[in-house]
Each structure stands twice: as C-alpha cells, then as structure tokens.
Amino acid sequence: MLPLLLLAGAAVAATPLWVGRFDGGAGGLPAGWTIEHLNPRVPPTEYRQRLWDGVAAVETTAVKSMALLVRQLTVELESTPVLCWRWRIDAPLLTADLGSKAGDDYAARVYLSFSVPPAALDLATRSKLAIARGLWGASVPDAAINYVWDNKHPVGTLRANAYTERARILVLESGAAHAGRWVSERRDVADDFRRAFGDLPARLTGLAIASDTDNTGESARAGFADFHFVARDGSCAFP
Template sequence: MHTNRCVRWALALSLTCTAAVAQAATVWVGRFPAGAAGLPEPWRVQQLDERIAPTQYALKTWDGVVAVEAVAERSMALLGRPIDIDLAATPHLCWLWRVDAPLATADMTTEAGDDYAARVYVSFKVAPEALGFGTRAKLALARSIYGDQVPDAALNYVWDNRQPVGTLMANAYTDRTRMIVLRSGAGDAGAWVMERRDVAEDFERAFGALPAQLSGIALASDTDNTGESARAGFAEFRFVSRDEACVAPDSATRRDDQASVGRSDE
C-alpha cells in the first residue's frame, strides 16, 4: 500500500512538472493589454525614413481580440521591439492577424510595388565572421543612412496580393531580407487568422546554416510605394516549443492553425 502511494505521488509530481515545463515553454512577446492608454513598452514605432509619413498604430479591441491596429495611408513605419529567444527551445512563432483587404497594385518583385497590407518582420544578428566583406560593407552603408535598426538578416512574413502562398524570395531592395508569403489575396480577409511558423527552419531555408541569434520582431502595414490605403490587425505573438499548440482566443474567428506550419515542402 505504501509503495502504491509513492508511485501515485511520483506520477502526480511528474505530471505536474511536465505541465509546468510545457507552460513555461511559451514566451509571450506581444500580448497586448486591454484598456491601455498607449502602445506598451518595449514596443516602439520605428520610422526608417523620416521623409515618409509613418503608419499609425493604436490598441483596439477588435471582434473581442485586444490587438494592434495598423492604418497605412501612403505610409511606412514598423512597430517593433527587441527580443531574446532561444530558438532551440521555442522555435515556433504564433500570432493572429487580419486585413480589411490586400493591396491592389503591390508587386513584391519590384521596388515600386514593395508594399503589404500586413507583414511580420523578425530580425537576426549574425556572427561577423560568417558575413563576407562585401556584406559587411553594404550593412555599414545602410546603417549610416537608416541607423542601427538595420539587421544583419531578416525574415518577412507577408500578406500579399498576388504571389502564391509559400513563395520565398529576396526583398526587392535587399537580399538581407527574405520574404515569405503566408496569405495571398482576399480569401481570408475580414477575419482573424492564426499563423504558426518554424522560425529556425525558415531562417535556414532562407540563409543557410549561418550562426545567428533572433534579436527583434516587428509588424507593419505599409503603402508608401503604391500610395494605397490599408488597415490590418495584429495580436497574440508568442514563441512555443514544437509540441505546444497555438490556440486562438475563444472570441476570435478561428482558422486552421496548421495551415502555415513550416511550409518547408513548398
């Protein structure tokens, strides 16, 4: 009897510890507070070019989801924050987003069309010895113009208007940023949709086996090149382990959160 009690106690302790580890695996980087007066720290608007009007960001409860609303009117600015994430432990990024509509005239293959109704931007620091002299020189020049917020490498997850879902290509302005199309066209517009991405896998597909550390995350709606208008929402950003589910709030319109997992076969 005593032995059975010990076994049951050990099993209960094991399950409790397992649950605690699973819960601790979630690293929240963008759960926005209801009723806040302004955008929460450490999120800040990052205006890359002061000659261009900045996209406007505000907190909003939208169909029951507390979110950042981005309104772009011929404008561009990121809303970003620094992060320090161990991608070996929590490589999957989950979030909710929505758009009123995709842009009409955007074309991600050209500088003149490099606009998106919504995008999520993750940036990386790369070990200097892994970057060639030419790359380091280009980055130094870019930082002399735009400041230290220019990353060594970045991934952009975008809601495009024409390219097929799964498209992976260099940004029209710089090959230090790689674009990955998660949604395309108006089929999912007008409702919250959940995304889940293996950031570590996406980075390796985009840049190879570079020694890099995830350093920042940003969101944006930008229309400075096309001169269009757009409105998007972003919420519930967190990094999770490979085994943990991404769950949308009950109030949000749910879509299959496996729809964009990995996409390494596309």
C-alpha cells in the same frame, strides 16, 4: 535527478513565451514597443491598441505611409522555435508587387530581425551592411525575415526583398479570401531562417509589425494579436 531535470526542462519548453499580449482597451502603444520611422519624408503608419471582434489587438492604419512597430527580444529558438500569432486585413493592396521597389508594400507584415556573428558573413556582405547602416542607421539587422499578407503571389513564395538580399519575404496569406477576419499563424522560425539564409549561426533580436503603403500610395488597415513562441511539439495558446 536526471529524470527530474528533464521533466523540468520539458515543462519550461511547454510554457508559451508571450512576446505580444495587448490591452484591448488601452489605446496608444503597447508597453515595450516603439515606432521606428525609417524615412522622415514618408508619413508614419499609425498604431493603436483596441478590442477588435473580441480580440485584444494592435490596429495599424497606413495611408501612403511606412513605419514599424518594434520590440526588442531574446528568444532561445532551440527550445521555442515556433512563433504563433493572429492577424487580419481589411483588403489586400491592389498594385503591390514584391518583386519591385515600386511595389514593395504589404497590407500586413511581421518582421523578425537577426544578429549573425561577423565571422560568419563574407566581406561583401559586411560591406553592404555597413553602407546600409550608414544610410538608415544602426538598427539595420544582419538578416531579416518578413512574413507577409500579399496581394497575388502564392502562399509559400520566398524571395529576397526588392531593396536588399539580407531581408527575405515569405508569403503566408495572399489575396482577399481570408480578409475581414482573424487568421491564426504558426511558423517554425528556426526552419524558416535556415531555408532563407542557410546554416548560419544567428540570434533572434527583434519583432516588428507593419502595414506598409509608401511605395504604392495606397491605404491599408490591419490587426495583429497574441504573439508567442512555443516548442515544436507545443500547441499555440490562443485565448
């Protein structure tokens, strides 16, 4: 029986876990996703489904705006730690600077939130999280990774967010060289979390996308498509 059980486990791991398949003709928001508008003083980024150069996608339009399009999820990163997706931008932002609060904007970003057991966090971190949740609500995660399309920093740059060290920024695309077309990404989320936060026990709890321009006052348009998780030795399953 043991070889059969191992084969069954391998088959499950080899099957892509889809967490963001969109309807190119639906308009509106995709099922299971909601807009999280954190600051009522700032206009929300707009989201809609569309077919974009043959890709069923979510289009984001930001004009001096910020809001996340969010879905809750549970993914076993032990078996399927690799996140695959496609994205595109019209152009990078001109005045963004991930090192400052005034420049903390991105033409496109993919946001992963994590839950960490309280016992694994020190008292200072737990206190800071409590304050943040008092200001912004219970949705503030214990830790977060932002994969971003930046305007100027080198690909591979990893830094704390300008507002909180509990969110880390990882630059996957930078500048305008790949703007105006779909770009495929593949990231080992478990490895990226260890690189960002060390060997903390953590559970992936949410996925969000955004175009974010409230700090710079600029405009941006981006597209996102085909989010799925695969095993480390699995291939991304782009249509």
